[in-house]
Amino acid sequence: MIFDFQTAALTAIGFWAAGSLLGIVGSRKPALKLPALALSAAGSLVMAGFIAIYWALLDRPPLRTLGETRLWYAALIPLVGFLVEYRWKIAWLKYYCMGLAAFFLIINLLHPDVFDKTLMPALQSPWFVPHVVVYLVGYVMLAASSVTALHNVSLQLRSKENANGESVSHYLALLGFVLLSFGLIFGALWAKEAWGHYWTWDPKETWAFLSWLAYLGYLHAYRYKIERSKLQWYLALSFVVLLICWFGVNYLPSAQNSVHTYSQS
Amino acid sequence: MVVVRRRWFQNPWEFKESALCTALAVLVGFIMQYAASGHGIPKLYLPVNAIALATFALLVLGVGLGFRNNATVKWFGGIPLGLCLIVAIAVLSLIGGVIPQSDTFTGSLVAQLGLHQIFSSWPFALTVLLFLANLGLSLSWRLVPFSMKNIQFILFHAGFWIALSCGIFGAPDLQRLVVPVEEGKANDVGYTMESEMPQKLPFSIFLKDFTLEEYPIQLFLYDPRTGRPLQDRSKASLLVRQGLKASWNGVDVQVLEVLPFALPDSNGALHPADKATGIPFVKVKITTPEGSKEEWITTGSPFFETKDAQAGELLVAVRPGTPKAFRSVVSVQNEKGAQLDATLEVNHPIDFMGWKFYQMGYDEKLGRWSQLSLIEVIRDPWLPAVYLGFFMIMAGNLLFFWNGIKQKDEVAS
Numbered sequence: 001m002i003f004d005f006q007t008a009a010l011t012a013i014g015f016w017a018a019g020s021l022l023g024i025v026g027s028r029k030p031a032l033k034l035p036a037l038a039l040s041a042a043g044s045l046v047m048a049g050f051i052a053i054y055w056a057l058l059d060r061p062p063l064r065t066l067g068e069t070r071l072w073y074a075a076l077i078p079l080v081g082f083l084v085e086y087r088w089k090i091a092w093l094k095y096y097c098m099g100l101a102a103f104f105l106i107i108n109l110l111h112p113d114v115f116d117k118t119l120m121p122a123l124q125s126p127w128f129v130p131h132v133v134v135y136l137v138g139y140v141m142l143a144a145s146s147v148t149a150l151h152n153v154s155l156q157l158r159s160k161e162n163a164n165g166e167s168v169s170h171y172l173a174l175l176g177f178v179l180l181s182f183g184l185i186f187g188a189l190w191a192k193e194a195w196g197h198y199w200t201w202d203p204k205e206t207w208a209f210l211s212w213l214a215y216l217g218y219l220h221a222y223r224y225k226i227e228r229s230k231l232q233w234y235l236a237l238s239f240v241v242l243l244i245c246w247f248g249v250n251y252l253p254s255a256q257n258s259v260h261t262y263s264q265s
Numbered sequence: 266m267v268v269v270r271r272r273w274f275q276n277p278w279e280f281k282e283s284a285l286c287t288a289l290a291v292l293v294g295f296i297m298q299y300a301a302s303g304h305g306i307p308k309l310y311l312p313v314n315a316i317a318l319a320t321f322a323l324l325v326l327g328v329g330l331g332f333r334n335n336a337t338v339k340w341f342g343g344i345p346l347g348l349c350l351i352v353a354i355a356v357l358s359l360i361g362g363v364i365p366q367s368d369t370f371t372g373s374l375v376a377q378l379g380l381h382q383i384f385s386s387w388p389f390a391l392t393v394l395l396f397l398a399n400l401g402l403s404l405s406w407r408l409v410p411f412s413m414k415n416i417q418f419i420l421f422h423a424g425f426w427i428a429l430s431c432g433i434f435g436a437p438d439l440q441r442l443v444v445p446v447e448e449g450k451a452n453d454v455g456y457t458m459e460s461e462m463p464q465k466l467p468f469s470i471f472l473k474d475f476t477l478e479e480y481p482i483q484l485f486l487y488d489p490r491t492g493r494p495l496q497d498r499s500k501a502s503l504l505v506r507q508g509l510k511a512s513w514n515g516v517d518v519q520v521l522e523v524l525p526f527a528l529p530d531s532n533g534a535l536h537p538a539d540k541a542t543g544i545p546f547v548k549v550k551i552t553t554p555e556g557s558k559e560e561w562i563t564t565g566s567p568f569f570e571t572k573d574a575q576a577g578e579l580l581v582a583v584r585p586g587t588p589k590a591f592r593s594v595v596s597v598q599n600e601k602g603a604q605l606d607a608t609l610e611v612n613h614p615i616d617f618m619g620w621k622f623y624q625m626g627y628d629e630k631l632g633r634w635s636q637l638s639l640i641e642v643i644r645d646p647w648l649p650a651v652y653l654g655f656f657m658i659m660a661g662n663l664l665f666f667w668n669g670i671k672q673k674d675e676v677a678s
Contacts, residue, residue, distance in 0.1 A: 115501035118480045118587050121611035178666045185655045194612050196441060196623050196643045198651065199432060201384050206362035213355045217348055224344040254365045 005112070008050035009074075009105040015043030016078065016098040023095070040078060040098060047075035047101075060119045063132040066247060067113035072136050073143075074101040080144040080172075088168050096147045127190035134186060138179030139242060142215070145172035146239035149232040156229055166228045169235050177215040184212055203252060204260035207245035214238040276336050283346040287353045290395050294388025298379040303371065305385040308437035311646060318434045325398050329405030342402025350396040357389050368459070385436075393433060400426050417668065421661030428654025435647025442643075443625060446472040446595070448636040455642060468599040468618065470640055475593050477633040480586035481505055482545050482564055484520070486513050487573070487580040495579070505547055505583055515554055516576045522548035528569075535561065544569055547583050551576045567631050585632055593624055593638040609640060620644050 019040030026032030051071055054062050062068040078101050081094030148169040155162045187208070188198040199205060218234055249255050273281060298305070309317060332338040340346060361383040370381040379386030404422045407415040442455025442464060453469035456462075484503040485494040497503065497511040509520040526543025527535045535546055544566045550559050553576055564585050565571030573582040592610040597617050607615045609624040616622075621643045628635035 112500050114496070115499070117504065118502070118589070121588060121590050124590070125612040175666065178662045181658060181662050185659055188655065189652075192648075193614060196614070196621070196625075196641055197439065197645070198648075201361060201366060203362055206358050210355055210358050210362060213351055213358070217351045217355070220344050220348050220351070224348070249362075252363055254361070254363055 004053075005050070006109065008046055009109055012043040012046040012050075012074070013102045013105060015039050015046060016102055019043065020095050020098055023091070027091070037082070040094065041082065043098065043101075044075050044078045047071065047105075051075060058115075058117050060117065061129055061132075063128065063136075064119060064123060065113055065116075067108050067111065069132070069136060069246075070104040070108050072133075073140060074104045076137065076140045077101050077143060080140055084144065084148075084168060084172075088164060090164065090168060092151065093144065093148060093168075096151070097144060100143060100147070122194045125190060125194060127186060127193070131183060131186040131190055134179050135183035138176045138183055139246065141172050141176035141179060142239055142242055145169045145176055146236050148172060149235035152229075152232040153236060156232070166232065169232060170222060170228075173215060173218060173235055173238075177212075177219060180208075180212050180215060184208055202260060203249050203254040203258045204245070206254075207241070207249050211238070211242045211245045214241045278337070278340040278345075280345045280349070282340065283343075283349040286346065287349040287392070287395070290391045291353055291357070291388045294386065294391040295378055297387040297391075299377055301387070303377040303379060305379055305382055306387060306390045309434070311438050314434045314437065318430055321394075321397070322401065322430075325401035326405050329402040330409055333406060338402065342399055342406065347396070347399045347403070350392060350399055353392045354389075354396060357383055357386075357392060390433075393429070397426060397430055417661050417664035419661075420657045421665065424654045424657025424659075424661060426654070428651050428658065431647045431650040431654065435645070435650070438646055440644040441641060442466065444470055444640045444642055446470050446593075446638050446640060448472050448475055448638075466642065468597055468620070470622075470642075471596040471598070472638050473594040473596060475591070475627060475635060475638040477591040477627065477635065478589045479633060480589050482547070482583050482586050484509065484511060484518065484547075484549075485582045485584060486511075486516060486518070486576065487582055488578075489580055490578075504586070505545075516579060516581075517552040518576075518581055519550040519552075520547060521550055521559065545583065545585075549574060549581055551581055553577050567634055588632075591624060591627060593640065595622070595640070597622065609638075619646070 016039075019036050019038075019042070022032055022039060023036035026036060051062060054071070062071060077097045078094060081097030084093045085091050146169075148165060152162055152165045152169060155165065187205070191200070191205075192198040215238060218231065218238060221231060221234070222228070244252075249258065249260070271279065271281070328338060329342060360380055364375070364380050364383070366381060366383065368382055370376045375381060379388070383389055400422060404419065404426060407418050407422070442457055444452050444455045444466065446452045449472070451469045451471040453466050454463040455466050457464065481504040484505050486497065487494055495513055497513050499511065503509060503511050505520055505523060507520055507523050511518050524535060524537065524543075524546040526538050526540050527546045528538040528543055529535050537543065544563055546561050546563045548559060548561050550557060551574060555577065558574075560574040561572070562574050562581065562583055563569070563572050564583050571582075573580040575581075590610060592608050594606075594608050596604065596606045597615075598604045599618055603618065605615070605617050607622075609615060609622055611624050614621045614623045623641040623643065624638070625641040626639040628637045631637075
């Protein structure tokens with residue numbers, strides 16, 4: 001199994017690298033635009049195909065372990081880059097996105113998951129897929145928002161005009177927040193069915209609530225017309241809270257009795 | 266542009282005053298917590314908590330509508346205070362997200378300050394109360410006069426207000442009891458997680474049958490010195506089936522034969538047995554640099570010893586699979602004679618007279634031989650209100666999403 005993943009991951013990274021290279025080198029040549037995009041998109045397609053095969057082999061959605069969620073992330077985040085380019089004519093975001101996707105695949109290559117078909121009873125629920133997918137797409141949006149905000153910060157430091165970039169980071173954060181809210185509430189509704197109560201301040205829940213509050217705070221600060229340039233820092237850093245919620249919780253002292261640790265590996 | 270530095274408490278109040286107010290609330294909370302030697306907020310039960318919440322809601326609404334032009338009230342329902350309170354709630358939650366939460370810690374300063382039970386502590390309660398006041402005021406101004414333009418704001422904020430306030434004010438009314446029931450017997454007492462005092466229930470649960478389904482048994486190579494399994498080359502968990510091959514450094518194992526339910530006779534010869542008594546036996550071929558051998562190994566059961574096979578200094582073993590599903594066939598009856606027959610399973614609770622019944626656990630030492638089922642019964646009279654809040658938040662969010670997409674067009678053009 002693991003060998004198949006290596007091939008798929010390396011092929012995807014290869015496509016992204018080739019697409020990026022062609023895109024950057026040929027940025028002045030419109031004729032190269034389409035082939036560059038096709039190569040980049042092929043990388044995501046390879047990952048999507050791999051997820052489909054993996055799903056079939058496992059007999060369960062590959063959404064249980066952190067390594068499995070990174071697969072989805074790698075397939076989806078470049079798509080946000082392509083969409084932003086299509087919508088706002090901002091070309092650079094997709095390179096960051098493909099870089100991030102490759103980074104997540106490399107983590108998986110270095111720490112391969114155990115191929116485990118079992119799914120504990122608590123996860124066998126119709127809520128499983130919507131809860132995790134909504135969160136994943138939300139995280140993808142917020143990661144892109146954070147990357148955009150970082151880029152905006154760097155442009156500010158070089159005193160370049162960049163109103164468009166600030167709207168992009170804002171709308172990505174807004175959409176991400178909406179998805180976080182859905183993920184949180186889906187999780188609560190599922191928890192009631194599986195564990196008996198919708199909210200128990202389990203460490204993962206607490207951190208999910210914290211990340212939600214971080215973006216709730218952002219939206220209100222934005223609404224209050226706090227300078228948008230300052231908020232770019234905030235957006236760039238909010239993603240750190242999300243990352244702790246996603247990967248870091250397992251390492252915190254509070255996590256010893258969390259019900260959300262599904263992987264022993 | 267001339268920047269005029271605001272002085273403290275110069276109208277209109279803004280972030281400085283908000284931060285001060287929030288910090289004071291948190292500080293007072295910690296002092297109260299410490300003065301109460303670590304005891305959190307008192308528990309109010311129905312109907313007292315409902316009356317308190319209704320009074321609070323009316324008060325906020327009354328102040329919001331009656332004094333909507335008062336500068337202090339405006340500030341109290343404004344974004345600067347709201348933001349400071351969000352930060353305070355986030356910081357307190359951060360404490361709860363890092364420090365282990367449990368009521369078993371006592372004595373230390375950390376416990377006296379309520380940091381091990383932050384979500385029922387005074388500082389958290391005071392901050393949330395201020396936050397509800399802030400949110401409620403801003404809501405009152407959008408509610409009256411009502412306009413469809415405000416519907417997204419109202420749905421999201423009122424939903425959050427309802428879910429948060431009812432979740433917190435209603436928390437003491439949540440009843441969670443574990444009812445242990447043995448097969449062929451009935452039980453009408455439950456136990457809380459916190460105390461061992463049994464509590465009489467208004468119904469009794471009769472357990473007709475408990476069944477546990479497991480995933481296939483798993484093959485391991487153990488190092489008896491560390492007691493830990495070694496991972497084989499495929500990096501897969503090795504679910505046992507005929508023909509399975511696994512290899513580690515220097516050890517190759519092949520599964521030749523699997524008897525899922527079998528028992529040995531007095532001569533040691535294996536015979537198929539029924540599901541209730543039989544245990545899995547697996548014939549493995551083990552190849553090491555020293556040579557190869559074939560041997561029967563078994564997971565064992567509570568009534569039959571486990572048998573592993575030696576492979577040099579290591580052990581080849583099979584262990585029971587992880588639980589795939591477990592269910593209890595029960596019959597629930599209340600004092601008035603109402604009865605419900607149902608099957609309980611994880612993720613499939615049942616409802617009976619305002620209680621929800623959950624399949625919680627079983628005797629894990631006995632695994633699929635367990636005759637005992639642990640059923641959790643839960644009553645939460647505030648649940649409909651909290652769910653109403655959840656659905657309002659989701660409705661508000663759908664509108665927010667929609668408007669967000671629409672606004673994108675303006676940016677693009």
